[in-house]
Amino acid sequence: MNFKIISVASLLVTMLFAATVFAAAPIRIGALFAVTGPAAFLGEPERNSAKMVIDEINKAGGVKGRKLELIAYDTTGDATKAVQLATKLIKDDKVVAIIGPSTTGETMAVIPVAEKEQVPLISCSAGSKITDPVKKWVFKTAQNDALAVGKIYEYLQKTKQTTVSILTVSDGFGASGREQLKIQAAKYGITVVSDDTYGPKDTDMTAQLTKIRGTHSQAIICWGTNPGPAVIAKNARQLGIKTPLFMSHGVSSKKFIELAGEAAEGIKLPSGKVVVADQLASTDKQKKSLMAFVKDYQIHYKAEGDHFGGHAWDAVMLIKNAVESGADAATAIRDQLEKTKSFAGIGGSFNYSPQDHAGLGKDAFVLVEVKNKDWAIVK
Amino acid sequence: MKRDLLLFACFLLFIMSAPQFFAGGYLMNVLVFVGINTMLAIALNLLLGYAGQISLGHAGFFGMGAYLSGIMTTTYSLNPWIAMPVAAVVVGCLAGLIGLPILKLKGHYLAMATLGLGIILFIVFNETVDLTGGPSGLSGIPNIEFAGIVFDSDVKNYYLIWGVTLVVMLFSLNLASSRIGRALRAVHDSEVAAQVLGVNARILKVQIFALSAVISSLAGSLYAHTMTFISPASFGFNFSIELLTMVVIGGLGSIYGSFLGAALLTLLPEFLRGANDYDIIIYGALLMVMVMYMPGGLVRGFPDLFRKIFKKKAESGHA
Structure with a gap:
């Protein structure tokens, strides 16, 4: 009797183990x-x-x-x-x-x-x-980054703006953007008239922007991730700079608009389609x-x-x-x-x-x- | 003397047999970094624990060693065996030159000066993009080759790194128990008294600072050749603090303590990984507890702990 129970139990246990083995491993x-x-x-x-x-x-x-x-x-x-x-x-x-x-x-x-x-x-x-x-x-x-730079330059070419000032953050993201901005400029007939950088933790960029204002370039392109670009947007507004400001895809999230507030209005940037998903044509794959x-x-x-x-x-x-x-x-x-x-x-x-x-x-x-x-x- | 040799022999055996247990797993890779960190902790301990001079810029020397070695072997295709000593000599000379003026400073001021040095070096790694590759790093650094063996696996690197680390350890142990070691400790306790007794404290401090930088640079070069990629983020201010923590937690003025500190701080995060998002809190709490209850560092704390437990047992045995 006892033996029977044990053997049945052990059979069940073996089956259980077998089952877990057969249910394919993740x-x-x-x-x-x-x-x-x-x-x-x-x-x-x-x-x-x-x-x-x-x-x-x-x-x-x-x-x-x-x-x-x-x-x-x-x-x-x-x-x-x-x-x-x-x-x-x-x-x-x-x-x-x-x-x-x-x-x-x-x-x-x-x-x-x-x-x-x-x-x-x-x-x-x-x-x-x-x-x-x-x-x-x-x-x-x-x-x-090359694609993002291309997108901005294409627009500038279309709107016949040929001189730009670039302001990039000194980290991996900014360095890569800076390189692409300089390499691709000629292809679109654009001249980079000034090339400045700022530190990832800087909290005031008026110095760089004052210098940029003096160059009379037709567009300013800033390459960085939050919070730097928001500071730049605010500083530019404080200095009364009217030159169109472009940012990178590094700030294409609501966070940037929150940080920059009013100063964000009118800023253009290349972005993945996710932020404008509901505005896309229904034919978009x-x-x-x-x-x-x-x-x-x-x-x-x-x-x-x-x-x-x-x-x-x-x-x-x-x-x-x-x-x-x-x-x-x-x-x-x-x-x-x-x-x-x-x-x-x-x-x-x-x-x-x-x-x-x-x-x-x-x-x-x-x-x-x-x-x-x-x-x-x-x- | 005999006891010291025996202790070192045991340690050597312990280190050399470790791969038997861990080979194949990722822990082997972590143990390679324990070796590098041990070297760095010893370097800092010689300065801080023996001579009593603080440095918050050692990550900078570590980075310089890595970058000099990395740049010489990639951009100028030199052999790592030439690049490493050249890097060490350059870093040593630089540390000597800088050490002359800044080691006149004491306490907080010396901490500030070395902190500044570390930050300047960090900025140089970041900003000289053409040379260092900037923030996105320098890749394609070759592995070290010796007698036809390419050190490209964790096990091989383990023996390479620990081989060098053991030599550094033996050298430091010798140095610590030599006349120079005693002079260093004298400077630590009272610079004036040491000078009265005929120790040229000023030169000695500069020498030990340079030696410490040379060992750090060597560790940096080895790091570059084992990782085959370096970026400035690894050589920032945070890492200087981590090194300082290793030395203090391990035990100031003890070479084996530096090993314990480096091993603990490198391995602990790996073991705490199971705690998911709480690992940082546990890590911090553990460090706090250790500093509070083992002020002499692990190297003195553990024997004390055992003694206490043993004593209690003996007492209860009597009663």
Whole structure:
């Protein structure tokens, strides 16, 4: 009698174990975001978006019956930590792909690890040198700075403005923008008449702006992330500068309008389409993804979804699509990623190829203007 | 003397056998950084713990070593074996030159001066974009090669870094128990008394400052060649403070203490990662508790703790 119970019980237990083994193991995806530290404005929305979209995929039954598991670590924006954590993701957590890091510096530090261990890396940072030259295992979802600069210069060319003053922040983002602004100017028949920088923590830029006022340039282009550009907008207004002011996509979130207040009115900048999702023509291929993202983010986090979070959203969806087409290991996922064609995400319409791991064209950006404390597309 | 040698031999065995347990995992990678941080903590401890001179700019020397080595090997394609000593000599000379005037300062003023030095170096790394690559960093730094072996994996780097660290440790242990070590401690306790006894305190301080910078630079070069990428963010003011914390938590004036401090501060965040968003709070609280209850640092705190527990047991045993 006793023996029977024990044998039945042990059979049941064995079956239970067997069942857990047969229910396919989740596919583990690693993520490195700078959730705290100076780049938290990137890392936080990125982590939130990645979590949100993975939860949703799992709620809907996963991909091909398998759940996705997100293992996200905070790099605090430190390259050394990013490298350690990338190694941890690959060696201990055995992830099939890594999303992030948030900044160009960290990404450049992690690239050798991903290349050596042969794990696909989908960076959420913008620096063009991440995918130029193309590296076998490295992709990115953030739009190149080159595209943003092109968008502004195109507009200037159209409106026949030929002299600009540039004012860039002295960090990775600003340095990359400054380089592109200077390289591309000639192509659009534009002359950079003055080239100034400011520190990421500066709280007053009247000195630089006074100098710029003296150059009588037709446009001022400022390249930075919050809060610097808001200070510049306010300083420019205080000095009574009437020259049109352009900003970078680094400030295309409501936060900038809040910080700059009245002074933000009339400022133009290239932005991912996410901030003007509801104004897009219904024929726009991205509209569906964008509206879904904005709505979801509002529900989950009671905040406006921005394009930084969008980079992580795109990365997760790219991996999901790769898994859907049958890949579940690092190499297969990489190969599938490279075959991605016209995937309409948040950052733009992605077309990867063996020669292009950035995957976006000029249509990824729209030029927007601040009107009545909101964004409006410049026609 | 014999006891010291035995202790070092045990330590050597401990360090060299570690890969047996951790090889393959990511912890190996963290242990490489424990080695680099140990070297830096020792460098700062020689200055702070022995000679009693504070420096809040050591991340700058660390960064200079990394950048000089990085630039020489990438832009000018020099061999790392040439670049590393050249970097060390340049940083040593610079530290000597700067040390001459600023080491006349004392206490808070010296802290301010070295702080300024660190910040200036940080700005230089950021702003000389053509040379250093600016804020987005310098990539493509080659790994070190020795006798046909390329040090490109965590295990290989572990042996390389710890090999150098152990040499630095042995050298520092020797220095500390030599005539110079005693002179340094004399300067620490009272500069006037030391001078009366015939110690040239001024020169000695500059020498130890330069030596400390040279070791930091060496650590920086090794860091650059193991990471193969460097950016200014790693060499900021925060890192100087972290080094200072390592030295104080580990134990001022103890070489093994520097190792304990570096190991603790490098490994602790890794173990606390499970606590998710609360890790920073726990980390801070732990540091506070340690400073309060182990003012002599880990190196003296742990034996004291054991003694206390043991004593209590003995007492209760008598009763």
